[in-house]
Amino acid sequence: MAEGKRKEEWSRYSCSNKGCRDYGVTGKGNVRLERYYGRNGVALLRCKTCMKTFSENRGTPLFRLRLPYEKLREVLTSLVRCGSIRGTADTVGVNKNTVERVVKLAGAQMKRFNDFMLRDLRMNQAQCDEFWTYIKSKRGVRMTRVRARGTSP
Missing domain, CATH: 2.30.30 (SH3 type barrels.)
Structure with missing residues (x-):
C-alpha cells in the first residue's frame, strides 16, 4: 500500500x-x-x-476484537443465514462464547447507528427501514429478510 x-x-x-x-x-x-x-x-x-x-477501530464493533477479520465475516454471514449461535459456532469453527460476543458487539453498534439515524434525521422506525431499503436497492445489494419465529414469509 x-x-x-x-x-x-x-x-x-x-x-x-x-x-x-x-x-x-x-x-x-x-x-x-x-x-x-x-x-x-x-x-x-x-x-x-x-x-x-x-x-483506528475505536468506537466500532471491531475494537478489542482479536478474531481475524475473515473469521468475523464468516461468523456474521453464518448468523444471518442460520440465525443460531450454536449452529454458527459449529459451522465456522469458533467457540459459542465468541459468537455471542460478536452478536453483542455488532448489536450495540447497530443500536447506536439506528439511534443516530432516528434522532438526527428525525425518522421513525418505519421511515428508517424504508430509507435503508432504498439505499440498498440503489447499490444493487440484495437484502436478506429476517423472519421472526413462527411467521411465514
Missing part, C-alpha cells in the same frame, strides 16, 4: 481524547500513524496535539 494513500486516510480520523482541543475535529492533519499492531494489522494512531494514542 502506498504511503501517501495511507497518510491521506488518517485525515478522516479525529482525536478520541475528550480533553484534547482537537477532539472530534477531522481533516486538521493532527492524526498520524504510530504503528500497526495485532494479527489484523490495525493502525495505532497518535494525535499530534495531545500526544495520546488510539486505535
Whole structure:
C-alpha cells in the first residue's frame, strides 16, 4: 500500500481524547500513524496535539476484537443465514462464547447507528427501514429478510 494513500486516510480520523482541543475535529492533519499492531494489522494512531494514542477501530464493533477479520465475516454471514449461535459456532469453527460476543458487539453498534439515524434525521422506525431499503436497492445489494419465529414469509 502506498504511503501517501495511507497518510491521506488518517485525515478522516479525529482525536478520541475528550480533553484534547482537537477532539472530534477531522481533516486538521493532527492524526498520524504510530504503528500497526495485532494479527489484523490495525493502525495505532497518535494525535499530534495531545500526544495520546488510539486505535483506528475505536468506537466500532471491531475494537478489542482479536478474531481475524475473515473469521468475523464468516461468523456474521453464518448468523444471518442460520440465525443460531450454536449452529454458527459449529459451522465456522469458533467457540459459542465468541459468537455471542460478536452478536453483542455488532448489536450495540447497530443500536447506536439506528439511534443516530432516528434522532438526527428525525425518522421513525418505519421511515428508517424504508430509507435503508432504498439505499440498498440503489447499490444493487440484495437484502436478506429476517423472519421472526413462527411467521411465514
